[in-house]
Amino acid sequence: MHAQFVTVSFSFVFYLVTLLTEVRSIQNGKGFFGLPMCGTPRAEYTTEVGDSITSTAAIDEFPWTAALIYKFERCEIKEAILCTGALISSNCVLTAAQCIRSPKKTKLDRVRLGEYNITKRQECIVEEYGEECIDFIDREISETIVHENYNEDTKDNDIAILILSSKSGGLQFSDFIRPICLAATNMPENSPALRQQQTVFISGWGARSFNESQSEIKKKVVSELITNEECRRAFTSRSITKNHICTKDLRSNKAFTSFGDAGAPVMSKCNPRVWCLIGLFSWTANADSKPRVHTRISEYADWIRVNANLPKGI
Secondary structure (H helix, E strand, O other), rough: HHHHHHHHHHHHHHHHHHHHHHHHHHOOOOOOOOOOOOOOOOOOOOOOOOOOOEEEOOOOOOOOOOEEEEOOOOOOEEEEEEEEEEEEOOOEEEEEEOOOOOOOEEEEEEEEEEOEEEOEEEEEEEEOEEEEEEOOEEEEEEEEOOOOOOOOOOOOOEEEEEOOOOOOOOOOOOOOOOOOOOOOOOOOOOOOOOOOOOEEEEEEEEOOOOOOOOOOEEEEEEEEEEHHHHHHOOOOOOOOOOOEEEEOOOOOOOOOOOOOOOEEEEEEEEEOOOOEEEEEEEEOOOOOOOEEEEEEEHHHHHHHHHHHHOOOOO
């Protein structure tokens, strides 16, 4: 029994050393950056494409996905998730700038982390050692930082940072709440995370199509990267710039990302163990056949680092 324990412990230590070595590439300019242990969920789920392009995410999958809660004025519906974001540190969430410009009669009220099923206060799962229950955490927003060159008409520079309030104490990371790594300025176009036709994932609670209602459970959408040139051909009347990154459905070109998904994280594997944020969903056309257009994170790495007050060493 003792020998078996030593073997298991050594394997676990080897795993941690390997993981930390890979994550330290963040500090060595290998194309992505973030807090130590960023982009590493507690379990790995298949990234192969199944029968459905849109499916329910596992409860601990993409634990950096943040729900933006809005309050309604003089309406039967008191509050709802109207946008999504990505947790990048203990007090910073990235989202789309358009989400800060609240729709009429609504107000961005707070950020919710660890959310899964929006109809339940608590979600429980059965583990090998028993039942585990997860509560979401709400954080007030102490400051919003919208990119200074955001264009509300073209949606260029559609990025913002939400600084979370520390009134309720420091945020503790867990299996269900943790930050994601970010694509850096020096991430090359031919890197595994950004190459053309790379499979990427988008998570959030938005409607599956323009004709459906908002999802009650966190979903994931499988998509693939396309070139900006292909994206321009699809949107001849819109401007697609170097600040954008585009995706399309793997089979039928359907977008399946709409209401409630602005600011949703677009994620790709930086290496076999680490997820990177490469985009934030910005817009698409009112048709399921058009690509999605996202804010390209690598173009804003320095802006994020400065405004989110991330140390230069990460």
